Amino acid sequence: MTNLTDLALSECIQVLRSGEISSEELTGAYLARINSLDPILQSFLYVNEHHARQQAREADRQMAAWRQDPHQPLPPLMGVPIAVKDVLAVENMPATAGSRILEGYIPPYNATTVQRLLDAGVIILGKTNTDEFAMGSSTENSGYAVTHNPWNTAHVPGGSSGGSAAAVAARLAPLALGTDTGGSVRQPASYCGVTGLKPTYGRVSRYGLIAYGSSLDTVGMLARNARDAALIFTLMAGKDPLDATTLDLPVPEINLDSTPRLDGLRVGVPTEYFIGGLQPEVEYAVRQAIQVLASLGAQVQSVHLPHTEYAVPVYYLIATAEASANLARFDGIRYGPRLSADTMWDVYRKTRGAKFGSEVKRRIMLGTYALSAGYYDAYYGQAQKVRTLIKRDFENAFEQVDLIAAPVAPTTAFRIGEHTEDPLAMYLEDVFTITANLAGVPGLAVPVGFDQQGLPIGMQLMGPHFGEAVLFQAAHAYQLATDWHLKHPTTQGEMT
Amino acid sequence: MSLTIAEVEHIAELARLELTQVEKERYRQQLSAVLEYIAHLQELDTADIPPTSSVLPARTALRSDHARQGLTPEALLRNAPDAEDNQFRVPPVLE
Numbered sequence: 079m080t081n082l083t084d085l086a087l088s089e090c091i092q093v094l095r096s097g098e099i100s101s102e103e104l105t106g107a108y109l110a111r112i113n114s115l116d117p118i119l120q121s122f123l124y125v126n127e128h129h130a131r132q133q134a135r136e137a138d139r140q141m142a143a144w145r146q147d148p149h150q151p152l153p154p155l156m157g158v159p160i161a162v163k164d165v166l167a168v169e170n171m172p173a174t175a176g177s178r179i180l181e182g183y184i185p186p187y188n189a190t191t192v193q194r195l196l197d198a199g200v201i202i203l204g205k206t207n208t209d210e211f212a213m214g215s216s217t218e219n220s221g222y223a224v225t226h227n228p229w230n231t232a233h234v235p236g237g238s239s240g241g242s243a244a245a246v247a248a249r250l251a252p253l254a255l256g257t258d259t260g261g262s263v264r265q266p267a268s269y270c271g272v273t274g275l276k277p278t279y280g281r282v283s284r285y286g287l288i289a290y291g292s293s294l295d296t297v298g299m300l301a302r303n304a305r306d307a308a309l310i311f312t313l314m315a316g317k318d319p320l321d322a323t324t325l326d327l328p329v330p331e332i333n334l335d336s337t338p339r340l341d342g343l344r345v346g347v348p349t350e351y352f353i354g355g356l357q358p359e360v361e362y363a364v365r366q367a368i369q370v371l372a373s374l375g376a377q378v379q380s381v382h383l384p385h386t387e388y389a390v391p392v393y394y395l396i397a398t399a400e401a402s403a404n405l406a407r408f409d410g411i412r413y414g415p416r417l418s419a420d421t422m423w424d425v426y427r428k429t430r431g432a433k434f435g436s437e438v439k440r441r442i443m444l445g446t447y448a449l450s451a452g453y454y455d456a457y458y459g460q461a462q463k464v465r466t467l468i469k470r471d472f473e474n475a476f477e478q479v480d481l482i483a484a485p486v487a488p489t490t491a492f493r494i495g496e497h498t499e500d501p502l503a504m505y506l507e508d509v510f511t512i513t514a515n516l517a518g519v520p521g522l523a524v525p526v527g528f529d530q531q532g533l534p535i536g537m538q539l540m541g542p543h544f545g546e547a548v549l550f551q552a553a554h555a556y557q558l559a560t561d562w563h564l565k566h567p568t569t570q571g572e573m574t
Numbered sequence: 575m576s577l578t579i580a581e582v583e584h585i586a587e588l589a590r591l592e593l594t595q596v597e598k599e600r601y602r603q604q605l606s607a608v609l610e611y612i613a614h615l616q617e618l619d620t621a622d623i624p625p626t627s628s629v630l631p632a633r634t635a636l637r638s639d640h641a642r643q644g645l646t647p648e649a650l651l652r653n654a655p656d657a658e659d660n661q662f663r664v665p666p667v668l669e
Contacts (some may be wrong), residue, residue, distance in 0.1 A: 322635035431592030462625030518629030
């Protein structure tokens with residue numbers, strides 16, 4: 079067999095079940111690769127080395143028993159290792175959200191998404207790096223480490239799920255959970271050349287996710303291909319009594335074996351996403367990918383999303399307003415470090431002032447201002463109204479087409495340090511992804527090529543609410559027809 | 575839209591953030607630039623547009639009202655920076 083870490087998740091399931099390889103070997107191969115490459119990439123904040131090996135041996139025992147008596151049900155992901163973004167609670171593992179204000183915090187419970195995947199048999203390799211509280215587009219805002227892009231370590235991996243994207247691209251995990259509030263799964267997926275899903279708002283539970291913007295937050299995943307992402311999606315999705323925003327709708331079975339053609343599928347290309355500032359190589363690669371969809375039978379037409387230009391200001395008012403409320407709980411009383419002072423008031427001010435990073439403080443300040451007396455209507459109120467216009471843009475478009483195809487981001491991965499002094503330039507990296515969060519629709523990023531520097535380019539497929547199945551079918555058909563998703567970087571320091 | 579240092583200090587007090595002088599000046603400049611960019615939204619006439627607070631249909635989520643096993647006080651206090659007798663310990667709040 080070739081390198082174990084080259085296997086996609088669905089291939090791992092097969093070889094584990096057949097007994098061709100053990101979970102201990104597979105998990106060990108990933109841990110060895112993490113130990114060898116992550117000192118350069120810094121994609122993990124915590125590696126669960128000891129327990130992962132123990133759990134792998136236990137999974138091997140269960141699979142051996144199952145092979146003796148295959149009539150017994152075997153959980154679908156038994157013995158498969160994955161990584162988890164460090165904003166999701168995993169019992170007895172540190173959860174920092176990339177922030178010094180949660181240093182040392184060990185949650186006493188599992189996020190629902192984590193629990194569902196553990197019930198399905200996964201082994202958790204560790205927790206991946208993130209911009210602090212998922213606020214950022216480069217993973218440079220982490221309070222602990224800067225993650226490097228495995229395609230070129232002088233560049234960012236994107237963010238905020240940059241640790242998960244880098245880990246999957248560098249084959250330090252076959253799949254990793256991520257979260258997407260304004261593009262935080264799709265943009266790093268694009269920058270790192272992997273497949274990433276932001277599900278419909280209300281489709282996947284956020285219980286156990288450290289909240290950022292509650293009307294926008296979603297839990298998704300970064301994967302080697304659409305098939306693997308679809309499998310994990312169906313296992314995580316669905317009603318959760320612990321998250322009142324999850325809807326009680328059946329989770330569709332996503333059958334990807336019989337969809338090599340896309341005949342009759344109506345694909346919309348939004349004019350507003352092909353504008354000045356779009357890197358020419360990104361436009362070329364995305365238009366080529368849309369041609370591939372057409373060659374598979376899709377009918378391609380232009381659509382309009384006329385309020386796109388207002389999405390960034392709407393997002394930065396709504397997300398920061400929600401963040402200023404959500405992050406009020408980090409006050410040095412119940413968890414995390416506390417700076418001592420004589421009064422409660424000073425405990426709050428000193429702890430929060432010292433332990434939040436600069437981008438988090440900037441967003442809390444902006445959100446507090448937008449909600450403050452005298453400014454609420456002009457800022458937050460107006461943003462909520464323009465959000466309605468953006469949502470209607472998508473409703474109108476989806477009366478004409480089944481899905482929308484567009485670039486994920488205007489550029490490929492920028493250099494580390496390039497945007498750190500200019501928050502506004504960083505915010506504009508999210509211009510094509512935040513619309514899906516404001517409208518609540520699903521988005522799937524798929525790799526569609528490389529620029530002249532060898533950095534990956536991503537295309538984003540967006541669908542109507544609860545339209546994940548059609549996104550996966552189109553992406554799967556595309557990936558059967560192309561091999562961009564099979565390319566992988568040779569990471570600096572790697573033994574070839 | 576240009577913020578003053580006094581406005582930055584007021585926002586920081588509302589948000590319970592202690593800032594250094596350097597931070598106050600940096601946030602004054604950066605937040606002023608962001609607010610100027612955001613002002614772009616005012617050009618849209620939204621008089622007849624309802625606000626969106628959630629993309630989901632408005633509804634009340636109900637569940638049956640029965641007791642279930644929660645986390646123990648020990649589990650909840652394990653992460654506390656200071657605790658005593660099953661309670662979080664804090665500085666005095668009353669004179």
